[in-house]
């Protein structure tokens with residue numbers, strides 16, 4: 475079992491952000507793709523940019539890698555970096571529940587409140603409702619939230635994977651009956667008045683079953699201080715999905731993201747890759763996620779060249795082959 479150090483006050487190494495003090499650093503990316511004036515109200519009701527079974531093909535690869543390439547290891551250590559509120563961490567626990575190995579899963583995030591909520595084990599699933607045209611337009615920008623089939627009945631039949639995920643979801647979670655989301659009077663009035671034009675969410679809440687509550691551990695921590703969280707060469711799988719871009723951009727005026735100078739980005743990426751290399755066991759894998767900004771950290775693709783310098787090879791690409799989403803540590 476990995477001995478994880480609980481970091482209560484992560485101080486950054488030359489880190490210009492102060493996001494560790496923000497309650498949630500989530501939920502804004504999809505809106506970048508949308509007409510803000512129309513959808514900003516809906517965007518505000520999002521609480522995080524994460525989801526159960528997000529990017530399932532990549533997760534299925536991780537599962538297969540563990541059960542085939544690491545089949546001789548009786549115990550597997552997984553570190554879910556930048557885990558947000560734990561949706562992704564519990565997803566891994568659900569997918570690896572019956573593989574016949576002991577799996578230790580630890581999620582960490584820089585956000586205090588995200589980790590506090592992950593530890594509570596209460597999760598919301600939101601279904602987008604309202605006018606069909608606006609829903610479709612909005613859905614275009616929110617691939618991360620496609621987990622409503624787990625909790626709500628759907629008009630289209632579930633595919634086999636969705637059926638499997640739904641089943642294991644109810645092995646882990648029970649619904650909190652009569653859950654009422656706290657919404658301001660203004661939000662509720664807006665929903666009623668504009669429900670014909672603006673999408674809105676229906677929400678269900680779920681609680682982790684007591685017998686599954688120990689399947690994941692959560693600690694606060696900073697990707698930039700990975701060496702303080704993960705003992706050297708102990709992790710078989712390390713995920714930083716949809717998070718690296720936070721290291722290379724900064725919140726600018728009006729909430730727009732501003733790219734930091736290359737003079738800052740390059741040493742940061744070098745440092746992160748060095749720590750990833752140190753944290754992983756031989757044949758361990760590093761999972762990046764499919765947020766394009768995670769892959770184009772600089773024009774020179776510093777991340778990929780750094781990984782190659784440390785003897786990593788890509789083992790899983792996105793569907794058009796343009797991004798290497800999972801890297802294996804050779805040797």
Ligand SMILES: C[S@@+](CC[C@H](N)C(=O)[O-])C[C@H]1O[C@@H](n2cnc3c(N)ncnc32)[C@H](O)[C@@H]1O
Nearest residue numbers: 499524556558583584585696697715716717720
């Ligand atoms: C878009 S969410 C991704 C959540 C999850 N990995 C997923 O793909 O569903 C990005 C997360 O990165 C976290 N984060 C940003 N910078 C971080 C850092 N330096 N160390 C740890 N977590 C960080 C944020 O708090 C946020 O929860």
